[in-house]
Amino acid sequence: MELLVASAIGVLTAGGIYLLLRQRTFPVIVGLSLLSYAVNIFLFATGRLTVGAPPVLRDGVTIYTDPLPQALVLTAIVISFGMTAVIVMIALSAYLSENDDRIDMTDRVEDDA
Structure with a gap:
């Protein structure tokens, strides 16, 4: 189970980068969404991957799942979700103002004249 989760985190991180x-x-x-999914997983x-364990300590229970993660x-x-909405709006406004969705600005030359 841990190998599967670690592999999923690695694939999501590699794809996101x-x-x-x-x-x-x-x-x-x-890519930002994939990275956020990798971080969430x-x-x-980190809260231990246990099946059928209670999320809090009870009397007589020695294995539990940590509820903080x-x-x-x-x-x-x-x-x-909120940050993705903000980034989509910024990207949309940049596309509408420039009619292009390229990120790098190295090939664009500003005329000062």
């Missing part, structure tokens, strides 16, 4: 290095805005947004996995992941999901 690859997409972040693209020159268009849409792959960058998808990593945070969730679950709360952190829920908060991170809400924050990443």
Whole structure:
């Protein structure tokens, strides 16, 4: 189980970094989303991956699941959704003002005259 979760985190991180290095805005947004999913899975996995264990300590229970990473992941999901909405609006306004969705500005020359 841990190998599967670690592999999923690695694949999501690698895919997210690859997409972040693209020159268009849409792959960058998808890459940021993949990275946030990888971080969420990593945070969730820090609370021990146990099946059927209660989330809090009870009398006589020795194995439990830590509820703090679950709360952190829920908060991170809400924050990443809000940040994705902000990034989409910034990318849309940049596209509408320039009629191009390229991220790098090295090939654009400003005329001062």
